[in-house]
Amino acid sequence: MDQGQTLSRLLESYGTDPRKRAVAAAVGAIAGASVEISELIGQGALAGITGAAHGSANADGDVQKDLDVKADETIIAAMKDVPYAALASEESDTLMMGDPQAPISIAYDPLDGSSNIDTNMTVGTIFSIIPNEPGVTPFSAPGSCQLAAGFVVYGPQTSLVLTLGDGVDIFTLDRKAKTYRLIRERVKVPADTAEYAINASNHRHWEQPVRDFVDECLAGADGPRAKDFNMRWIGSLVAEAYRILTRGGVFLYPADQRPGYGEGRLRLLYETHPMAFVMEQAGGGASTGRERVLDLTARAIHQRSPLIMGSIDKVNRIELLHTDPSAAARTAPLFGRRGLFRV
Numbered sequence: 001m002d003q004g005q006t007l008s009r010l011l012e013s014y015g016t017d018p019r020k021r022a023v024a025a026a027v028g029a030i031a032g033a034s035v036e037i038s039e040l041i042g043q044g045a046l047a048g049i050t051g052a053a054h055g056s057a058n059a060d061g062d063v064q065k066d067l068d069v070k071a072d073e074t075i076i077a078a079m080k081d082v083p084y085a086a087l088a089s090e091e092s093d094t095l096m097m098g099d100p101q102a103p104i105s106i107a108y109d110p111l112d113g114s115s116n117i118d119t120n121m122t123v124g125t126i127f128s129i130i131p132n133e134p135g136v137t138p139f140s141a142p143g144s145c146q147l148a149a150g151f152v153v154y155g156p157q158t159s160l161v162l163t164l165g166d167g168v169d170i171f172t173l174d175r176k177a178k179t180y181r182l183i184r185e186r187v188k189v190p191a192d193t194a195e196y197a198i199n200a201s202n203h204r205h206w207e208q209p210v211r212d213f214v215d216e217c218l219a220g221a222d223g224p225r226a227k228d229f230n231m232r233w234i235g236s237l238v239a240e241a242y243r244i245l246t247r248g249g250v251f252l253y254p255a256d257q258r259p260g261y262g263e264g265r266l267r268l269l270y271e272t273h274p275m276a277f278v279m280e281q282a283g284g285g286a287s288t289g290r291e292r293v294l295d296l297t298a299r300a301i302h303q304r305s306p307l308i309m310g311s312i313d314k315v316n317r318i319e320l321l322h323t324d325p326s327a328a329a330r331t332a333p334l335f336g337r338r339g340l341f342r343v
């Protein structure tokens with residue numbers, strides 16, 4: 001790894017064609033905005049930032065916090081010199097239109113996990129950059145068309161995870177120099193791990209395949225997986241994704257039976273598409289349970305999609321539980337031994 005590599009240097013050398021220059025400008029703008037957002041979050045109440053409601057709701061019905069709105073304004077301001085055709089923000093009901101001839105469009109979640117602000121837990125910013133074709137409706141292509149995606153985590157360290165479609169690199173903010181420095185190159189999600197993350201309070205609402213997977217995990221070494229598992233739930237997608245990138249595991253926000261949750265909770269354009277791109281680029285997987293997230297195309301700007309992401313063996317196992325439960329039962333490690341026990 002080039003210890004001296006910085007995000008700005010990487011972006012400066014990222015190609016000369018107009019589309020690559022636009023991608024570099026957009027990533028640079030988001031990185032710049034994230035330095036400001038990180039400072040605000042770090043100051044918290046000292047900068048007048050609280051978890052108080054802003055007095056409005058976003059298009060998805062979530063209560064907007066002051067910081068959701070501030071983060072959104074900071075990103076919009078940072079985009080002023082970026083050649084974009086359209087911006088899709090979680091905090092804006094409709095698309096913000098730019099130059100229809102521009103080579104890219106950008107979707108972003110200015111502040112992910114914002115219900116955690118008051119609790120001093122990790123939150124983040126997620127982004128997805130897609131090509132724009134003049135005359136074609138922005139964001140009408142599947143997630144597999146993304147040019148770049150990533151997210152910033154505002155945790156004990158502020159770090160930026162980035163894929164430009166050729167692996168995943170992680171940069172950490174050097175606060176003194178206000179520069180992102182490369183700390184991990186070509187990150188790989190371990191294929192098989194024993195950690196899972198899901199909001200278990202929704203157990204009664206889940207579909208059977210998700211219950212089956214979690215039941216297998218809970219049964220541990222005595223169950224069909226013949227292995228003990230560990231559970232984590234932070235309630236902040238960016239923090240879960242960062243953990244999975246660094247030590248593996250699987251995260252599930254599945255569809256469930258609650259009204260409005262038929263496609264889960266997370267939004268396709270600025271949450272599940274970019275996370276799926278990052279995970280696949282790091283050798284992991286991302287599925288709805290029934291199909292690859294990157295094969296989905298948005299029908300609406302704030303459309304939701306289920307997300308099961310992380311270590312490829314786990315994602316494949318959960319897909320099998322959805323698509324072929326009897327094959328899933330046959331391939332459980334204890335299947336053969338159970339037969340013996342029954343004799």
Ligand SMILES: O=P(O)(O)OC[C@H]1O[C@](O)(COP(=O)(O)O)[C@@H](O)[C@@H]1O
Pocket residue numbers: 062090109111112113114115199235236237238253265266
């Ligand atoms: O409270 P729930 O239903 O478990 O949802 C938690 C999920 O919602 C989110 O907070 C949604 O993101 P926003 O905070 O941007 O709305 C994710 O970060 C997190 O994984």
Ligand SMILES: [Mg+2]
Pocket residue numbers: 109111112113237271
């Ligand atoms: Mg979010």
Ligand SMILES: [Mg+2]
Pocket residue numbers: 068090109110111112113114
């Ligand atoms: Mg948000």
